[in-house]
Every structure is written in structure tokens, then in C-alpha cells.
Amino acid sequence: MKIALIGYGKMGKAIDAIATAKGHEVILRIDINSKHLLEKEHLGQADVAIEFTTPETAYENVMKCFAADVPVVSGTTGWLDKLPEVKAMAEKEGKGFLQTTNFSIGVNIFFEINKRLAELMASQPQYDVQMEEIHHTQKKDSPSGTAISLAEQVLGAVTRKHAWVNEEATAADQLSIISKRIDPAPGTHTVTYTSAIDDISITHTAHSREGFAAGAVVAAEYLKGKKGVYTMKDVLNL
Numbered sequence: 458m459k460i461a462l463i464g465y466g467k468m469g470k471a472i473d474a475i476a477t478a479k480g481h482e483v484i485l486r487i488d489i490n491s492k493h494l495l496e497k498e499h500l501g502q503a504d505v506a507i508e509f510t511t512p513e514t515a516y517e518n519v520m521k522c523f524a525a526d527v528p529v530v531s532g533t534t535g536w537l538d539k540l541p542e543v544k545a546m547a548e549k550e551g552k553g554f555l556q557t558t559n560f561s562i563g564v565n566i567f568f569e570i571n572k573r574l575a576e577l578m579a580s581q582p583q584y585d586v587q588m589e590e591i592h593h594t595q596k597k598d599s600p601s602g603t604a605i606s607l608a609e610q611v612l613g614a615v616t617r618k619h620a621w622v623n624e625e626a627t628a629a630d631q632l633s634i635i636s637k638r639i640d641p642a643p644g645t646h647t648v649t650y651t652s653a654i655d656d657i658s659i660t661h662t663a664h665s666r667e668g669f670a671a672g673a674v675v676a677a678e679y680l681k682g683k684k685g686v687y688t689m690k691d692v693l694n695l
């Protein structure tokens with residue numbers, strides 16, 4: 458499979474190593490200085506693009522992939538506001554698009570556990586719930602995309618919470634997400650339910666970026682030749 462890497466930072470490099478080891482050909486490594494490669498003439502040679510850049514640039518890069526008719530695996534976080542528009546366009550115009558805030562298999566299993574725990578806690582008002590995420594100090598967005606995905610699952614089931622806040626909660630209906638930036642943390646997420654009687658915590662701790670990168674390559678293998686919008690649930694059959 459011919460892969461175009463858009464963004465060649467920590468994730469781009471980790472994906473390059475895994476894709477190459479699996480026998481894929483990385484034909485483009487596009488960073489901020491080689492944006493001219495985002496035109497159809499170059500990008501159009503790839504079977505699939507994998508985009509890990511910045512919250513400010515992700516939308517434009519995905520649009521370039523759509524224009525070049527190249528399916529795109531999207532990993533950049535912090536641009537959630539534009540996602541509904543992008544997904545609608547992909548469905549309408551038959552472009553391949555697979556986005557998730559976290560490509561690791563472990564976190565995708567963790568999402569399923571979090572959803573089930575939230576469903577069980579929906580009818581247990583004696584439990585309060587809060588979240589914590591820990592990442593390296595170079596991370597640009599806060600809270601992490603994964604934390605927002607986890608929070609949306611909690612809010613979808615635990616209706617006594619109405620919105621997440623990225624600070625200590627000041628009202629009972631707020632779901633607090635505390636963000637900590639500590640090097641070299643690749644990504645740790647904890648959801649904790651507390652009551653006067655006991656606490657229940659679930660934590661996912663990434664030991665490196667390998668899980669994110671390997672998941673992105675598996676997602677790209679899945680997306681090759683496809684049109685429309687997909688998720689990691691499709692890829693992993695969850």
C-alpha cells in the first residue's frame with residue numbers, strides 16, 4: 458500500500474517505522490515546509506493518507522485529501538468543531554474518511570468499558586464522577602481528544618452531569634476533566650466514580666506511541682479503496 462504521511466512529527470515518524478516494517482511504501486512525508494505536495498498531482502499517487510498535524514491545519518489537510526480523492530485516516534485532535542461538516546461532506550461526495558481521537562486497540566476497548574460503566578452508574582446517584590488525563594508538555598490541545606471522547610460517553614449515560622469542564626467542577630452537574638502535562642507521558646486517562654462508601658477508577662496508560670501508530674496503520678489498511686465514513690469500531694469489529 459502506498460501511504461502519504463501528512464505531518465512528520467512524533468506520530469508521523471512512529472507511523473513511518475511501523476508502516477515500513479509491515480512492507481508498506483511511504484511515498485510522501487509532508488511537513489509544514491512541503492505543503493505543495495498536498496496537491497492532487499502528488500497526493501493522488503497514494504492509496505491512503507494518514508494525517509497527524511495540528512488542530513489549526515487538520516481541516517485544510519483533510520480537504521486537500523478529499524480534493525485529490527485519497528481516503529484519509531485522521532488522527533489530529535482539537536478540531537472537533539469542524540468534524541460534523543467533514544463527515545457530512547465525505548458521505549455526500551463519496552470520500553473515504555476514518556477519524557478517531559485514539560487509534561490504540563487498548564483505548565478502543567477502554568471506550569467500551571467506559572460506556573458500560575457509565576450505563577451502570579446512570580442509576581446510582583450516590584456516585585460522583587470525574588476524569589484526569591496526563592500527557593507530555595508538547596501537547597497543544599487540552600483536554601485531550603481521548604478525554605473528550607470519554608467525557609461524551611459519560612455525559613451520554615450519566616444524565617445528572619450536563620457538561621464537561623476542563624477544571625475542578627464548581628457545580629454538581631459539571632463533569633470535571635483535570636489535564637496534567639508531565640514529560641514524557643504518552644497518554645494516561647482515568648475515569649473515577651466516588652461515593653462515601655467506595656471509589657471505582659478505570660485507567661488506560663499508554664507506555665509509548667506504538668499503539669497509536671500501529672492502530673493508525675491498521676486503520677489505513679482497512680480504509681484503502683473505501684468511500685464513506687468509518688470508525689475504529691468498524692476496523693476492530695467492536
Ligand SMILES: NC(=O)C1=CN([C@@H]2O[C@H](COP(=O)(O)OP(=O)(O)OC[C@H]3O[C@@H](n4cnc5c(N)ncnc54)[C@H](OP(=O)(O)O)[C@@H]3O)[C@@H](O)[C@H]2O)C=CC1
Binds near residue numbers: 469532534560
Ligand atoms: N488519534 C490518535 O491516536 C493520536 C492523536 N494524536 C494527535 O496527533 C496530532 C499530532 O501529534 P504529534 O505527532 O505528537 O505532534 P507533533 O507536534 O510531534 O507533530 C505535528 C507535525 O505536524 C507538522 N505540521 C504542522 N502544520 C502542518 C501542515 N500544515 N502540513 C503538514 N504538516 C504540518 C509539524 O511540523 P513543525 O514541527 O515544523 O511545526 C509537526 O511535524 C496531535 O493533534 C495529537 O493530539 C497524537 C497521538 C495519537
Ligand SMILES: O=C(O)C1=N[C@H](C(=O)O)C[C@H](O)C1
Binds near residue numbers: 534592601
Ligand atoms: O497528543 C498526544 O500525544 C495524544 N493525543 C491524543 C489525544 O489528544 O487524545 C491521543 C493520545 O492520548 C496522545
